[in-house]
Amino acid sequence: MLNLEKQYLFYRNYHKNPVNQLLHIYSIPLLVIxxxxxxxxxxSILDTEWFFLPSEFNITAILCCLYSIYYIILNPWLGLLMxxxxxxxxxxxxLAYKAFPNIWILAVIIHIKSWVIQLLGHSIFEKNKPAFLTGFVQSFLMAPLFVLMEVCFAFGFFNGLxxxxxxxxx
Incomplete structure (x- = not known):
């Protein structure tokens, strides 16, 4: 779980088709959002009045901490970027939650559509099952980083990696 190349190759094995990759590059950030x-x-889980960001330390912040630590362990530069x-x-x-208290409804719609897009990508273009059916935890940990890596690679960053x-x- 702590070897970036192995984790990336596991995930990429299910995402070789360029159209499916593009669908994931589009939909995974929407799932994260x-x-x-x-x-x-x-x-808020903690009192964050001392913190300089206009936010709370909520469940999302805990997830950000956990994912950030994992990504930094895998690769410091990619981890810091992520x-x-x-x-x-x-x-x-x-901020969106504060400004639009019912934004959760839109989030549900976008979330469902993003999953449908990914599943169709696997069914139509990739012609294989999604990675999460084989490695649930690996998939949910690697999906956001995989997208970042694919975008970075496409723009010529991290060529050695x-x-x-x-x-x-x-």
Whole structure:
């Protein structure tokens, strides 16, 4: 679970089709955002008046901490980048929750549609089952990082990591 290349290759094994990858690049961030919005409804778990962000330390913040620690252990640079992304989502989700108290309804609709998009991607384009049916925890831990890595690789970042992964894949 703590080897980035192995975790990435496990997840990529279920996401080789370029169309399915694009569908995941679109839908996984939406899943992260909708879960973050729902977590805002949990209320503050800790007193955060001392904190400088316009947010609460809620369930989403706990998830951000856990995911951030895991990603930083896997790869410090990718982990820090993902930490920045996750905490940005957490803050804006909280602000959306405060501004639009019924945003959870929209989040439910988007969440369901995002799952449908992913499942159709596996069924139509990938022609295989989703990764979470084989490795539930691995899939939910790796999906957001996989998307970030695919986007970074597409723009020419982390080429050394990409080369190491490609060598291990062959």
């Amino acid at each position: 909708t879960i973050s919005i729902w977590g805002s409804y949990s209320g 930490t920045l992304i996750l905490w940005t989502i957490q803050v804006f989700s909280f 990409k080369s190491r992964i490609e060598q291990k894949a062959n």
